[in-house]
Amino acid sequence: MSLAPRLDLRQTQSLVMTPQLQQAIRLLALSNLEVEGFIAEEIEKNPLLDSGGSDDGPPEEPAASPTEASGPASADELIVNGGGDGEALDVDFASESFIHDGPTDAIGGLDGGLSLSGGASGGGISEDGLDFDSFAGPETSLGDHLLHQAGEVLDGPDLFVAAHLIDQIDECGYLGASLLDVANRLGVPLAQVERVLGTIQTFDPTGVGARNLAECLAIQAREADRYDPCMARLIDNLDLVARGALPQLKRLCRVDDEDLADMIRELRNYDPKPGCRYGGESAQAVVPDLFVARRGQGWAVEINAATLPRVLINRSYYVELATGNRDKASKAWLSDCLASANWLVKALDQRQRTIIKVASEIVKQQEAFFLHGVAHLKPLTLARVADAIEMHESTVSRVTSNKYLSCARGLFELKYFFTSAIQSSDGGDAVSAQAVKSAIKALIGAEDPKKILSDDTLVDLLNARGFDIARRTVAKYREALGIGSSVQRRRQKALEGVG
Template sequence: MSLAPRLDLRQSQSLVMTPQLQQAIRLLALSNLEVETFIAEEIERNPLLESTPQEDDGPVVEREAPVAASDEPASADSLVMGEGGGEAALDVDFAAESFHHDSAADQAGMDGSLGMNGGSGGMPEDGPDLDAFADTSLSLADHLLHQAGEVLSGRDLFVAQHLIDLIDEAGYLTTPLLDVANRLGAPLVEVEDVLGVIQTFDPTGVGARDLAECLALQAKEADRYDPCMARLIDNLDLVARGDLARLKRLCDVDDEDLADMIRELRNYDPKPGGRFGGEAMQAVTPDLFIAQRKSGWAIEINAATLPRLLVNRSYYVELSYGPQDKASKAWLSDMLASANWLVKALDQRQRTIIKVASEIVKQQEAFFLHGVAHLKPMTLRQVADAIEMHESTVSRVTSNKYLSCARGLFELKYFFTSSIQSSDGGDAVSAEAVKSAIRALITAEDPKAILSDDTLVDMLNAKGFGIARRTVAKYREALGIGSSVQRRRQKALEGVG
C-alpha cells in the first residue's frame, strides 16, 4: 500500500440550494401582506427596484377552474438566467379577462358575492359605520389607573398601582394578597383596604379574586345581595350542576324566587375586564378571490395587497454610463440580476398559488356550491399529484393564506381534512362534514330528550357516516359542545331562567 501523496479525480452529483432558490421557497410560504413587507425591504436595499399600485394593465394572474395543468414552474435559477418565459411573459395584458377588486366596495355587482360574510361587499345605504372605527385602544389597566389617581394618593396609590398591574385581562386578581404585602413590605390590612377601593371602580366586579366574589360585587352594586342571593353565589357548583332542589332548600326560596335569582345571576358579567382591549384584533386579509362565472370558477390574486414591482432600467443605464470602478460595476450588475430575479420570482409565485388554488376549487367544487356538508376528504399529496408538483411545495403555498368566496373567508389549509369511511360502502366523507352533522343534530335536539353519544352514533350511521363513539366524543369536544349530562343541566337552567 503506497503512502505517497497523489491526486484523484472523482465525479459525483449533489443538490445545492442557491440563495436565490432558498429565497424563492421562502416566498411561497409567505402571505400577501408578508410579501408586501419583504418587497418594501428589497426596495430599500436595491435602488433599481420601484413599486407602483396595481393598475388595469398589471400582471394579474387569473384562472378559470377546472383548468388544464400548465407548464411546470421554472426554478429560481432558471428565472435568474432569463429562462422560463422571459420578460415578455410579465408584460402580457390580461385586462380583457381579469376582474379587479382592490377594496370591499369593488366587490359589489359581481356574479357571486365575495364578501367575508357572504354579503354583497358594498356600502350600506346610509354610508359606512363610522362607529366601527372608534378608538378602542384604552386598556383595562389604564382605565383603572385613571380612577385610582382621582381617589388615592401617596402610599395607597403606590399599592393600588401594583395591584392593578396584577389584574388580568378578564378583571381578576389571581395573586394572593399576602404575597403582595410581603413583596411591598406593607401591612396586609392596608393592601386589603386598597383592594376594597379598587373593587368599587368601573367596571363593576373588577379586582375580584374568584368568580363568586366577582358576582357578589355586581349583586351589591345592583342592591340584590340579600342572604338568599349570597347563599346562591356561595353554591355556584350546585348552579353549574343544575341541582335546583338542593338550591331551593339552601336559599329557602320557592321555584319562582329561585328562577328570578338565577335570571339575575345571568345578567352579571363573569369577565368584567373583557370589554377593554388587550391587543386589538387584526382583520384577516384574503390572498385570493374566488367567484363563480358561467364558464366556471374565476380565481384571482388579491392585487390590493401586492404592489407592482418594476425594474428601473433607465436608472440602471444612467448609472452604468457614469464613472465607476470595478467594484461599483460588479455591485450594479448584482443589483440588476437581483431585481430581475425578484420580479420574475414574484410572478412565478402568483402563478404557482393560482395553480394550487385552481386544483383545490376543482376537487372541492361541491363545497363552494352546497356548503360544508359536501366537503370532501383531501390531502396535500392528492393536490400535488394532480398538478405535478412536490407535496412540500403545496404545503408552503397553502400556509398562512386565505381565500374569499361567497361562503366566507377560509384558510387554504381548511380544505385538507381527514376522511371518515362511509357506513354503506360509498365514498369517504370529510371530518369537517361529520362535525357539521354533529353540530346540526345537537342544535336541533329536544331539551327533554338530550342526545347521548351512542344515540349520535346511531343517527350518524343512519346518515351514512361510519363513525365510532370515541370519534363522536372527540369531534363534539373539538366543537366546544358539552356531554349529554352537561347539556341536560344547561337546558334545565335555561328552562328555570
Template sequence: MSLAPRLDLRQSQSLVMTPQLQQAIRLLALSNLEIETYLAEEIEKNPLLESRGDDDGPGEREPEMREMRDGPADATELLREGEGAGEAALDVDLSVESFHHDSAADSMGGLDGALGLGGAASGAMPEDGPDFDSFASGAESLSDHLLAQAGAAIAGGDSFIAAHLIDQIDEAGYITVPLRDIADRLGVPLARVEAVLAIIQTFDPTGVGARSLSECLALQAKEADRYDPCMAALIDNLDLVARGEMARLKRICRVDDEDMADMVRELRGYDPKPGLRFGGEAAQAVVPDIFIARRGSGWAVEINSATLPRVLINRSYYAELSSGPQDKASKSWLSDCLASANWLVKALDQRQRTIIRVASEIVKQQEAFFLNGVAHLKPMTLRQVADAIEMHESTVSRVTSNKYLSCARGLFELKYFFTSAIQAADGGDAVSAEAVKSAIRALIAAEEPKKILSDDTLVELLKAKGFDIARRTVAKYRESMGIGSSVQRRRQKALGG
C-alpha cells in the first residue's frame, strides 16, 4: 500500500435539496395562520416583497393576476387538471411572473357557510379576516385575584409569605410545593407559613390553596356549613367513593341510605379544581384552512382566503433600484432578492394547488362520509391518496398536517379522514375504525342504568351491525374515547342516582 499523496478523479451521483425546494416543502406543512407569520418574516427580510389586502385597489405595483377558475369545481374536475400535477411541479419556472388567485372565493360568495369568513374576499371585512380575539373579554388571572384579596387581608411581613405562597398555587388552585420547603426557602417558622396559608384558604374561590383533593373538598364543605363528622369521614375516604363501595361507606360514616345519597350528592356539587374559573389563556378558535360544500351533483373545494395573506413583488421598486448606480455586490444582492421573491410567490401558488388536490381526493374517497356521516367513513391511508394524485406519501402527510376542513358536518382535521380498517363481519368491505368508535359511543350512550353493557355484549351488538371486532379492540377503542368499563359506568350511574 502506497503512502505517497496522489490525485484521484471520481464520479458520483447525489440528491441535493435546493433551498428553494426546502422552502416549498416547509410551506406545505404550515397552516394558513402559520403562513401569515412566515410571510411577515420574509417581507421583513426582502424589500421587494409586500403584502396586499383584498380591499386594496389596483396600482402600478400590482403584478399580473389571473383566475384559477371561474367557479367552484368538483373533485373529479380538479383531479383531471394537469397543471401542477406531481412533485416535479415544485420546480417552477422563475421567469413566469403571473400569480394565480388562491381560491374560487375571489369570484364568488365563498363556501364558508355560517362562519362568515367569505366576506373578507369581497372587502366586507378587514384584510386579516374577522378579529375573533375582539369578542373575548380580558379575564383576571387566579394569581391577580388572590393577590388583590391578600392585599386587603394580610399586612406586614406576612404579605411577603402570602405572595410567595400564591406564586406556588397552580392553575387548578392547589399548592404544589411542600410547606416545609417554602419555610426553609424564606427562613421563617413552618407554623407561620401554615398560618398565612390558612388565611389564603379563606379567599375566593372556595377551596383554593388546598394541598390535596380531600382538603379542597373539606374547605368547600366548611364554607357550606356541611362539614360534620359524617361528611369528614366521607371526604377522608374518597378512594371508596371512587370505587362505589357504598355499603362500606355507610358503616364508616354511620349513616343510612338516604343520608349517604344526600352526602354524595352534596360532594358531587363541589368543585375539585376551583382555580380553573380564573386565568388561563383564552381558548383559541380553530380556523378552517379548507371549505367543502355540496354543489349540484359534485363538491366544491376552496382554500380559506380569509386567513391567507396575499404577497406581491414590488417591481416598481426593483426597477428604481436596478436603474441607479450600484456595485457588483449590490447588483448580486438585488438579483437574489428578486429570485427569492419570485420563488416564494410560485411556491405559495403551488402550495394552494397541492392542498386543493389532496382535499379533493379526500372528498372523492370519503364522499359517503360527507353525505351520510361518520358511520360511513371508509378506511383510508396516506398512500392511497398519494397514489391517486401521483404524489409522494410524504407530501400528502405534510399537506394534511395542522390543517382543518370545514363542511356541513362540522370542522375536522385532515388527519381525521385517515383511519385503519376493520374487517366487516359479513365479509363485505372493511369499515373505518372511526365508524366503529362512533357505533360503540352510540351503544353506550343508549344503555339503561340497570343494564350496563359489558365489552362482551358490545362485541355481539357490533357484530350484529356488521363490525367484526375483538373484545380487546372494543376495550382499546372505549378507553381511547375516555369511556370507563362497565363496572365503572355502573358505579357512576349509581352515584348519579
C-alpha cells in the first residue's frame, strides 16, 4: 500500500442551511413582539424595506422578484427547499383582512379570522393607539430614595459611610454586607458604621437596612410601638411560628391564647420585603399572539395584527437605483437586497399562515376546553397536531413556543394545550394532566380545615372521579401547583385560625 500523497474526487451529500432557511426557522419560534424587533433590525440593514406605518407618501406595493411564485408553499416546503432566491407574494395589502387588530373588528363576519368551517385568515396591522405607559414618570429606585433621606440628616464622613451601606442593600431592602468588612474597607471605626446603619434603619420604608427577617420585623414593631418583651420573644422564634408550634410559643412568650393571636395578627401586618415597594420593574402584560372567538357553530382564529408591523418593499426606490449607472458590485448588492426583502416578506406571510393553521387545529382538538373549561381538556401531543395538518413535529414545536392565545376563558400559552394522558379508572377515555391538576386544586381548596386531605385520601377521591393515578403522581402535581403537604397545610390552617 502506497503512502504517497494523492488527490481524490468524492461525491457526498450534506444538508446546508442557507441564511434564508435559518431566518425562516427563527421567525417561527419568535413571538409577535420579538418579530417586531427583528423587522426593525432588518429595515435598518435593507434600504428596500419600508414600514407600512409611514404617512410620508403613497404606499408602495411589494416589488416583483425575478422569478414568479407558482403558489403559496407550506412552511415545511420552505424549510426543505430553502429557496433564497426571493419570490413575489400575491398578497393584497389593501384588503380589509389586513387591518383588524382584534376579534371585535370582525363582528358580523369572518373577515379578520379563520373559521374552522372555512374562513379567511387575518394578518396585517392597524394604526397603533396611544401608549399610556409612556405617560408614566420614571420610578424612584430604592437606592435613590434612601440616598435622598441620608442627604437630609447626614453629612461628611457619615454620609460617605451611608452611601456605601445603601449601595450594599438589595432590592428587598436587606443589608447583605458585614459591618466589620465595611469598616475595614472604608477605614472607619466599627462603632461609626453601626451608628450610621441605625440611622438608615429609621428611613422609609420601615424595616429597610435589616440584616435578617427577625431584625426587619423588629424594626417595624418598634415603629408601631409594639416591641415589648413578649413580641421580642415571638420574633426571636420565627421558626416556631412557621411550624405552628402554638403551645411552645405561649410558654416562651408567657401569654394566653388571645394575646398570642393578637401578636401573630400584628406580625402578619408587617412587610417582610420593604424594599420591593421601590425600584421594582413594572409588570409587563403578556400580549396575546392569537385571538379565538366563537362564531356561530364554529370558531374564529385570528392573528393579533396590532403587534405585527406592516412590511413593504419600496418599489420606486428600487426602480430609481436599478435604472442608474451602477457598476457590477452595486447591481449585485441591489439584487441581494431585493431577494432578501422578498424572502422576508414571504417568510412573514408564511409564518402567519402556519401559526393560524396550527392554532386552528389546536382549537379543533380542544373544543371541549373552550366550551366547558379545563376539566374537559384532552391529552394532546405535538405529533398528533403535526399529523393532522401534515407538517413536521419540529415545525409545530417552534410555532407553539413563546406564543399566547386569548379566548373567552382567559390567556393561555399554546404549550398549555399539550398535556400528557392519565388513564381512566373505569376504562373510559384518557384525561389530560391539566384536568387532574384542576381536580386536585379544587379538592384541596374545598377541604375542611379540621380534616386536611392527605395524598392517599386525594388518590381515593380522584379514583372515585375516574382518574387512575398513583400517590407519587398526586404529590408531583400538588407540588407543581405550589400547594404544600397535608402537614404544612394543617399548620397553615392552625395559624389562620389563631390569627
